[in-house]
Amino acid sequence: MCTLSDADREMIRKAKERFAALPPNQREKIERAVQFAKQQMNAANMPDITAPRLIPELTPEQDAADLHRDRLKHRVTKRVDELYARRLLRHPACGKRGAIHVSRPHQLGGIENMVYRTLCGRLDCPHCQRRRLCKTLKRAATCVLDAPGEMYLPRTEELHVLETTWREWAALDKAIRREHGGEVGRMRIRRDDDSVLIVLEKPFAGSTPMAPHLTFDLVEDAVNQLASERHAFRLLGSFSDRIPSEWKLIQRTNEFVNFSEAKQLLDSLGHRGRLFKTSELNGLVFRSETERQGNDLVLKIVAAAHPTAGLSEFSPSVSQDSNGETWTDIPEPTPPNDAPPIEYHNESAWQPSPWAIAAR
Ligand SMILES: [Zn+2]
Secondary structure, eight states: OOOOOOOHHHHHHHHHHHHSSSHHHHHHHHHHHHHHHHHHHHTOOOTTTSSSSOOOOHHHHHHHHHHHHHHHHHHHHHHHHHTSOOOOOOTTTOOOOOOEEEEEOTTTTSSEEEEEEEOOOTTOOOOOHHHHHHHHHHHHHHHHHEETTTTEOOSSSSSEEEEEEEHHHHHHHHHHHHHHTTTTTTEEEEEETTTEEESSSSOTTTTTEEEEEHHHHHHHHHHHHBBBSTSEEEEGGGGGGOOOSSSOOOOSSSSOOOOOHHHHHHTTOOOOEEEOOOOOOOOEOOOOOOHHHHHHHHHHHHHHHHHTTOOGGSSOOEETTTOOEEOOOOOOOOOOOOOOOOOOOOSSOOOOSEEEEEEE
């Protein structure tokens, strides 16, 4: 049996669109490259690049669950398409808080200048609320209908559904974690009347076992009544779909750092630094071989900016939050009002680098 998931189909459709939108000379370049790759693969006796990927035969149980999954995911896709069929007004502040610019070389030549405008996320912004609803529906469908960690297989095991109220949620969640451990999968949906639907990976006192497709009907109803408060929908424990950030906060300091001077220092040490500035944020990006070297450079920059301050001042106590991320309690640095403006090189290409310091 051979199937393509909705996500696969969407990816192929987008890739075709992007390809069709390219100028003819770039399309030819890619076509030549594909031809060349096919010749090489033939010469090496490899299966053709267009051969469909084979997925192992599903059990009758998986097959039935897969039919439900297809139907329900199609329903979500249709709903999202309907919601996006008309234009919605944005809040006047939406997308205008600031912008992050990135210039980078494109793989087909030339420089791409990109701008990222942060959305407002306001409750009274129809545009942002629609985005929130659609995103929540998709995350909920993936969580309930896909087998854990296996997007190509449907979930077949029953889930466990529990109703509570917002007031009782915290205590109930604590009891669930006490019984099953903190990693047990939990989905929490807070409705606008402060009732809460919980979907659990494992049974708990008072919960009802339910097939994934029936669970999703309940989940979809609850999402349609989603409370407007933050974190009304959460995926916890093994249900979490959070992708850990590739950025790591090394330290914070109360001292103001002049990034132009810091860049000069980096240059003198043989590290090329780049300054960036947006309306919200300015900073300095540089590359280092290892995390330790990056850390040492940050210490040198801070020490050079404030030679009288001892290094211990820049080694704040580090604590860990529940997600295992390190963070510190030291407040954001406040730059003096007479801070010199920082140059921003938008025309030059820079690669995203694993090291950066920034200040508001
Ligand atoms: Zn908005």
